[in-house]
Amino acid sequence: MATRDLVLSALFAAIIVALGLVPPIMLGFIPVPITAQSLGVMLAGVVLGAKRGTIAVLLVLVLAAIGLPVLSGGRGGLAVFMAPTTGYLIGWVLAAFTTGYLSQLLISHNQAGFVQTVNFFVAALFGGVIVLYVCGISYLALVTGLGFSKAFMGSLAFIPGDVLKALIAALAGRAVMVGYPLLPQRA
Amino acid sequence: MRSLHIEGDSVLHRLPAGVKLSILAAISLALFTIDIPALLAVAALAGLVGHALLRISAAEIWHRMRPFALIVVVVALFTAVFSGTTEGLTAFFRLAALALFASLVTATTTTGDFINVITRAAMPLERLDVLKAQDVGLSIGLVIRFVPEILSRYEVIRDAHYARGLKPRPLSIIVPLMISTLRSADEIAAAIDARGIRSQK
Incomplete structure (x- = not known):
């Protein structure tokens, strides 16, 4: 791994941590505050691509595991990996990977701007929402013995917010691609 | 932190x-x-x-x-x-x-003890040429070093919004934050290589 790629992953991990420390962002049109940290996971995929994005998310989880309060709300330590919601943290890694992989697959520089944004949205929605919730809900259902239907119902309330985050990630991903392109391109 | x-x-x-x-x-x-x-x-x-x-x-x-x-x-x-x-x-x-x-x-x-455990656990991966074990400690150090910097960048961008009478919005904060942060990657990478911190094979 080139030093530059390592640094990019580390910097993005720092961005994800910082997004967990800033106060939740209020959007004008919905009354619910949005925690920006899971947005950071999708952003890691759309901005850095599969490999570097996954490493960035892994770094955040390693920092949490070694006892630093890097997750939103000052959570950290090994206990976050022993909680009913641990599946969502494992899901972060797969979400960043899937989002990054799909971004690399779907987006190229000679597409029109609107097409790129739509493709980024598809990538972020599939990775950052579908893959994430499959991991989170399966873990919750199996580990707590709650069963899939109840685990799904309990998670339902958070899905609209995450769809919105996928949209923000798509717009931001396209903007970064214009301003400072980093996403690896298929040959 | x-x-x-x-x-x-x-x-x-x-x-x-x-x-x-x-x-x-x-x-x-x-x-x-x-x-x-x-x-x-x-x-x-x-x-x-x-x-x-x-x-x-x-x-x-x-x-x-x-x-x-x-x-x-x-x-x-x-x-x-x-x-x-x-x-x-x-x-x-x-x-x-x-x-x-x-x-x-x-x-x-302690955090240091954890990093030692992870580095040791990464040794087999190093032999398989997947990663370098010492990179783990280096990247953890980098993240801890840059979190405060990114937070102050966030404040600068937010204040720039206020100074222009704009409401800070997620997109107009996060895009400049990412671009300005990731732009410094080249310099940091050059500094790491110049000091020979990652001994290249």
Whole structure:
């Protein structure tokens, strides 16, 4: 791994941590505050691509595991990996990977701007929402013995917010691609 | 950023980090095979007593466990309503014990010890040429070093919004934040290579 790629992953991990420390962002049109940290996971995929994005998310989880309060709300330590919601943290890694992989697959520089944004949205929605919730809900259902239907119902309330985050990630991903392109391109 | 480590000289502090992690893994497996609420309650109590032995206040213990309290109670209530009180109690004490034991390992192990364990665990991967074990410590250091910097960049961008009479919006904050941060990657990478920190083969 080139030093530059390592640094990019580390910097993005720092961005994800910082997004967990800033106060939740209020959007004008919905009354619910949005925690920006899971947005950071999708952003890691759309901005850095599969490999570097996954490493960035892994770094955040390693920092949490070694006892630093890097997750939103000052959570950290090994206990976050022993909680009913641990599946969502494992899901972060797969979400960043899937989002990054799909971004690399779907987006190229000679597409029109609107097409790129739509493709980024598809990538972020599939990775950052579908893959994430499959991991989170399966873990919750199996580990707590709650069963899939109840685990799904309990998670339902958070899905609209995450769809919105996928949209923000798509717009931001396209903007970064214009301003400072980093996403690896298929040959 | 303050670590969740607590200074001390207890038996747990002196145990090697690798041993503590193995014990934690064994205990959590055991907790999932036990289905007796009373036994799980004893385990949770033991975790609580362990925290008390670290000589931290009850408020501090609550502060550490608070992020987990809500989800544990919700899952236990759900289980109790749908599967019966015994199952609910089992879920409550099992999840509480898991979180308490994990938090105990975190409280008694320094960040440096953890990094050493991870570096050693990464050695087989280094032999397979997947990654370099020493990169783990380097990247962790980089992240810790840059979090405060990114936070101050966030404040600068937010103040720039206010100065122009604009409301800070997620997109108009996060895009300049990412671009300005990632732009510095080349310089940092050059600085690392110039110092020969990652000895190239």
